[in-house]
Each structure stands twice: as structure tokens, then as C-alpha cells.
Amino acid sequence: MGTMLSLQKVTKIYPGAGHVKAVDELTFDLEEGEICTLVGPSGCGKTTAMKMINRLISITSGKIIIDGKDISRLNTIELRRSIGYVIQNIGLFPNMTIGENIAIIPKLLKWDRAKIDEKVQRLLEIVNLGPDEYKDRYPNELSGGQQQRIGVARGMAGDPPIMLMDEPFGAIDPINREHLQNEFLKIQEKVKKTIVFVTHDIDEAIKMGDKICLLKDGHLVQFASPEEMLTHPKNDFVADFAGGDRTLKRLNLFTVKRAMKDNPPIINQDETIETARNLFSEISIRYLIAVNSEGRLTGMIDNQDIPDKASLVKDAVAPTNAWLTAQSNLKDGLSEIFTHDYGFLIVVDDAKKVLGWLHTEDIKETLKG
Ligand SMILES: Nc1ncnc2c1ncn2[C@@H]1O[C@H](COP(=O)(O)OP(=O)(O)OP(=O)(O)O)[C@@H](O)[C@H]1O
Numbered sequence: 001m002g003t004m005l006s007l008q009k010v011t012k013i014y015p016g017a018g019h020v021k022a023v024d025e026l027t028f029d030l031e032e033g034e035i036c037t038l039v040g041p042s043g044c045g046k047t048t049a050m051k052m053i054n055r056l057i058s059i060t061s062g063k064i065i066i067d068g069k070d071i072s073r074l075n076t077i078e079l080r081r082s083i084g085y086v087i088q089n090i091g092l093f094p095n096m097t098i099g100e101n102i103a104i105i106p107k108l109l110k111w112d113r114a115k116i117d118e119k120v121q122r123l124l125e126i127v128n129l130g131p132d133e134y135k136d137r138y139p140n141e142l143s144g145g146q147q148q149r150i151g152v153a154r155g156m157a158g159d160p161p162i163m164l165m166d167e168p169f170g171a172i173d174p175i176n177r178e179h180l181q182n183e184f185l186k187i188q189e190k191v192k193k194t195i196v197f198v199t200h201d202i203d204e205a206i207k208m209g210d211k212i213c214l215l216k217d218g219h220l221v222q223f224a225s226p227e228e229m230l231t232h233p234k235n236d237f238v239a240d241f242a243g244g245d246r247t248l249k250r251l252n253l254f255t256v257k258r259a260m261k262d263n264p265p266i267i268n269q270d271e272t273i274e275t276a277r278n279l280f281s282e283i284s285i286r287y288l289i290a291v292n293s294e295g296r297l298t299g300m301i302d303n304q305d306i307p308d309k310a311s312l313v314k315d316a317v318a319p320t321n322a323w324l325t326a327q328s329n330l331k332d333g334l335s336e337i338f339t340h341d342y343g344f345l346i347v348v349d350d351a352k353k354v355l356g357w358l359h360t361e362d363i364k365e366t367l368k369g
């Protein structure tokens with residue numbers, strides 16, 4: 001993996017705007033497969049910086065290199081076909097159906113019909129808009145947020161190595177937004193595109209970015225990984241932008257798996273209550289995690305609430321919601337710990353096999369680094 005995208009002192013002065021630099025000597029490199037989130041206050045130059053990458057806006061001075069090639073020497077049409085673009089105000093073609101909108105680039109790339117249909121189908125599923133229901137509608141028959149999701153699908157359609165996304169999830173409600181972010185990150189794990197992602201939401205920048213590029217008045221304030229920016233904000237502007245809850249925001253960056261301990265107090269539910277009682281006194285805790293013979297979570301036993309008639313562990317097990325999968329983030333982990341009374345959270349894999357347990361202390365340790 002080498003540098004895929006390199007901005008070198010990229011500057012934009014709009015004609016007629018005096019000598020105000022909308023983007024001022026912006027320099028950063030992105031490795032192949034990285035997502036860089038461009039953040040900063042409204043008017044700081046995010047869209048301008050992004051549009052210079054596919055030459056929708058001309059560069060005043062400086063250079064942009066993609067995969068070793070100076071883009072000023074490339075044919076603009078080919079350049080734009082090789083870069084997926086999701087624009088800030090959606091920009092669907094009103095006279096084309098949703099399916100046709102998504103298929104624009106694949107058609108230009110002369111993919112065969114079956115491959116295009118399959119791609120359209122798959123992308124509509126990803127953005128949670130049932131293909132049968134939406135494919136043949138026109139953009140004005142969709143809500144704003146739905147149109148924006150189609151914009152995202154369209155940007156991804158040609159399988160471009162580089163994607164530029166300008167506030168792609170901006171108009172989408174929190175639930176769909178989170179779904180899209182997660183789906184997008186899942187796909188990205190497989191396809192490893194190089195992505196410049198504009199957002200004004202610092203939480204989104206932290207979640208989506210391998211790197212964050214924070215701009216102010218056209219110039220770069222800090223370019224760093226989310227963890228670096230949150231632990232070592234370069235100045236007060238960055239610290240303010242990242243927010244007073246910087247430490248809590250770092251919880252999003254770690255998985256539960258990273259912080260958990262892998263020695264949870266488990267007991268097979270087919271064991272006798274006697275065995276459970278012995279275990280309780282041996283490790284002096286109040287709760288045991290009950291599992292079946294495959295190690296999957298079946299519930300919790302409370303030492304202070306074992307029915308008199310119980311002879312097997314399973315007679316004393318109460319179902320529990322105090323679990324998360326190992327890939328969940330620590331913010332959700334912490335929230336779950338506080339939601340339940342056990343004082344810890346059970347960590348499971350996708351098959352609900354118990355992998356570990358998590359306490360607030362473990363979280364504290366992880367944040368210490
Ligand atoms: N065509 C133009 N002519 C003159 N000035 C422009 C033009 N387009 C943008 N600007 C100015 O350049 C600066 C950067 O604008 P840009 O659209 O890049 O900001 P942004 O960071 O994307 O903001 P937002 O978060 O509001 O989308 C702003 O001050 C804007 O007013």
C-alpha cells in the first residue's frame with residue numbers, strides 16, 4: 001500500500017473574491033484504503049478542497065497527485081469516471097429513475113446489463129431501500145433522506161478506487177445514518193477504497209475517519225488519526241472543535257473486545273446448583289454467567305436469588321440483556337454496564353458464545369492507553 005492521494009500546497013482563490021484563499025496551501029497524503037474525513041466550520045473550504053480533486057474546481061496553485069499521476073495531466077472525463085462522487089445537495093437526475101441514476105457510471109464503463117442490474121440491486125439493499133419498491137421510482141417520489149441514500153449508492157456504483165463524499169449522510173435521520181455509517185464501514189473493510197469524506201459533524205469524522213483533516217479559514221489546522229487528535233489536540237481550536245467530552249469520544253474508537261477480560265465467571269447450565277454455590281463462594285461474586293454445552297449465553301444466576309427448589313443451574317437462570325458483541329464500541333459498552341445492575345457486561349461473539357466480561361475499570365485502563 002502506497003500513497004494513493006497526495007495534496008501538495010493546494011490553493012484556491014476564487015476569481016472576484018479578492019485574494020481570499022478559500023483553500024490555502026493544503027497539504028496531506030492518504031494511503032490506499034484510508035478514509036480521510038474533512039471537517040471544519042461552514043465555509044472553511046471543505047467542498048472546495050474536495051472538488052479540486054476531481055477537477056470540478058480548478059486549482060490556483062499547488063499539485064494533486066493520484067496514484068503517482070499529476071491530475072492536471074489527466075483527461076478530466078476519465079479522471080471523473082475513476083472517482084466516485086457523492087455531492088452535498090444530492091444531485092440526482094430528476095428525469096431518470098432511481099435504478100437509472102445508480103447505473104450511470106457502470107453504463108459509461110460499459111458493464112454488461114446483468115452486472116449492472118446486480119449492482120443496482122445490491123446497492124439499494126445496502127442503503128436500505130428495497131430494490132423492488134424503489135428502483136423504478138423517480139427522485140421526486142422519494143424523501144430528501146432517501147434521495148441522499150441513492151446519491152451514496154450512485155457514488156459507489158462504478159467501484160471507483162477513490163471516492164469523494166460531501167456530507168453524504170447529512171440529511172439522514174440518526175437511525176438510518178448510523179445504519180449507513182456501519183454498512184459503509186463494513187463494505188470499506190472489504191473494498192478498501194481511498195475516500196475523502198466531508199462532514200461538519202465531529203462525531204461522524206471520528207467514527208468514519210482513519211485520518212481527520214481539520215480545516216479553518218482554508219488552512220489545515222491538524223491532520224491526524226482520531227485517537228491522536230482527541231488525545232493531543234494541537235491547539236485550542238482543535239480542542240474546542242473536538243469538544244469538552246474528548247475523553248468520552250475516545251470510547252467510540254475502541255472495541256469492547258479490546259478492553260474486556262477473557263476470564264468471565266461462566267457455568268454450564270446443566271451443572272448442579274451445588275457446583276454453582278461452590279463457585280460463588282470460591283470467587284466471591286454475586287452473579288454467574290450461564291452457558292449451554294456450546295458455550296452460548298443462556299442467562300445469569302444471582303447468588304441472592306436462587307429458588308429453593310432449584311437442583312440444576314438452569315432452574316435458577318434468569319434471561320439477561322446485559323451483553324454485547326465483541327465488535328461493539330466501548331461507548332455502547334459503558335452505556336450497557338450502567339443500564340444493568342450486574343456491574344459488568346457480558347461479551348459474546350456473533351453466535352452468542354461468551355468471550356469475556358467488561359467492567360468500567362477495564363474501560364478506564366484502555367483509555368489510559
Ligand atoms: N464560486 C465561488 N466564488 C467565490 N467564493 C466561493 C465560491 N464557492 C465558495 N466560495 C467561498 O469559499 C469558501 C469555502 O467554501 P466551501 O464551499 O468550500 O466551504 P465548505 O467548508 O464546504 O462549507 P459548508 O460546510 O458550508 O459546505 C467560502 O468562504 C465560500 O464563500
Ligand SMILES: [Mg+2]
Pocket residue numbers: 046047048088166
Ligand atoms: Mg460544503
